[in-house]
Structure formats: C-alpha cells, structure tokens
Amino acid sequence: MGTKLLEIYQILFDHFGPRNWWPADSAFEMIVGALLTQNTAWKNVEKAIMNLKHLGPITPEGLKRLPPSKLKDAIRPAGYYNQKTKRLQNIIEVLFKYYEGDLDLLFALPTETLRERLLAVSGIGPETADSILLYGAERPVFVIDTYTIRILSRHGLIAEEVSYAEAQEWIMDNLPFEVPLFNEFHALFVALGKEYCRPKPKCEGCPLENFS
C-alpha cells in the first residue's frame, strides 16, 4: 500500500512541482497563518497577514502589544475574527507565561510533548497542531485535512468517514518518516484538492484521473 501512496506522490509532484511550504517569513508567522486559515480560504488569510504586517512585525511581542481591537480589525478578512483573535491571544499567552515569549523554547520540546502542549491551547486542534509540528518545528508528522481524506477516499484507499487519527495512522504506517516528504506531500494534496477535488469534483484534467 505504501507503494500506491508513493505513486500518488510522484504523480502529484510531477504535475504540480515543489510547493515550497509553508508560505511564511518565520515560524511564528506560520503559526498565525495556521490559526487564521482554519476553515478559511488562504486568499483571505493573505489579506489578514498583510494587514498585520502593516501594523508591525509579526512576532509574539509585536502581536501582544497590539490593542485587541486593532488585531481584530486586521484579521477581519480571514473570517471568524472574534474567535481567531482569542485563539491568537491564547497561544501568545502560553508563549509568554511558560516560554519567555520565545518560540524556540517551546519548540525545544520532544515531538509528543510538543503536540500535547499545542493541543492544550484552546483553538489549536489536531490539524493546526500537526501543521505547526511539521511546517514550524520540522517534525515528521503527517498533516491530515479535508482534502487528504476526500482524495484518498475517492480513490478507494480509505473510507470517507475515517477519523483524523485513523487517516493519519494509515498514511504514516505506509510512508517513510521524512520531513521533506511529509511537507511536500500534504502541500500537494492541498494543491490537488483546491483545483480538482472540491465537494463537486471536476475530474477532467485531474492528474489522478486514471489512477487506480
């Protein structure tokens, strides 16, 4: 089964090329983007990030200093702005309370512990935590999202209704633990999902059109 997954990876890589994820200037900005993109189109997140950059550097210190109303205003384009303001404040609060506002100190934790600490922050669920682990802290953790499950189930590799943990276990049991592979593969799933694997698929031209 691992072979099939690697076949898919190869097809997607040949079609889309390297994705160079995550699109962010720093690990902290990556985290901000991960929170803002929850159930939200990346295009809208880009606007929010741009707004934030105009207000100052996107750092734990910079965002902590920002008046909440300014923060809320800046991220408005990303939607759910009340919730997301709170979520950003939650992670920032943890950073200052336990890690001197220094992301590197948090990232010094071993992977399992780090994942638990992230999940303990209200607003960080499994996908956001794993995104931070993979793209921020460069740990070999595979990120699952709606596209991943939709694509794999439509090709009969997993059931449509599998849980996040089940999908993750299945993939990680069938791939070598390599950060660059996990990084690229998830980004490729998203690239394919955006273009061809929406709820109403347009399968003509999909690189996996004839894959079985």
Next chain:
DNA sequence: GACCAGGCACATC
C-alpha cells in the same frame, strides 16, 4: 443567491 474554504469548541443525546 447558494455553496464552499488548508477547523475547532461546545452543547447535547
């Protein structure tokens, strides 16, 4: 105007 987007917390059964 409906449908959807790189989810998550919380209520309820």
Next chain:
DNA sequence: GATGTGCATGGT
C-alpha cells in the same frame, strides 16, 4: 463516543 451547531469573510 457520535452528532449537531455557531463562528464570518470573500471568491465561484
């Protein structure tokens, strides 16, 4: 443990 609902802007 499973299922349902609110959160909100902006593109198709």
